[in-house]
Amino acid sequence: MHYFTPKRCATSNKIMYHDKAQAQRAADQSLIERGAELWVYRCEYCGCWHLTHRDPQSSYRHVQLNQQLKPHSRKKGYKPRRK
Numbered sequence: 001m002h003y004f005t006p007k008r009c010a011t012s013n014k015i016m017y018h019d020k021a022q023a024q025r026a027a028d029q030s031l032i033e034r035g036a037e038l039w040v041y042r043c044e045y046c047g048c049w050h051l052t053h054r055d056p057q058s059s060y061r062h063v064q065l066n067q068q069l070k071p072h073s074r075k076k077g078y079k080p081r082r083k
Contacts, residue, residue, distance in 0.1 A: 009046045016048035023049035 006015045017023035020040055027038040030051070038051040 009043055009048065009050065011045040012043065012050065014043075014050040016043075016046060017050070018048060020049050023051060027051055 008014065009016055015026075017026065017040075020042075023040040027040055030036050030038050036053065038053055039056055040049055041052055041056060042048075043050050
């Protein structure tokens with residue numbers, strides 16, 4: 001028996017969809033079959049469309065001007081101080 005193997009992006013290893021409508025149909029099918037809500041986005045590397053589980057509206061954190069995010073220590077056992 002022969003199964004269809006979809007083409008995958010060389011950079012992200014995600015399934016490549018040629019147009020947005022095809023990717024949206026796959027996202028809708030995933031919601032029906034598995035209950036997983038997925039979003040569609042265009043890949044900046046391959047130019048095809050991919051699916052993601054992260055909401056593109058909330059995935060970016062807004063940082064005010066002249067403020068930076070403080071780096072967290074990666075030391076083993078590090079606990080941040082309580083304020």
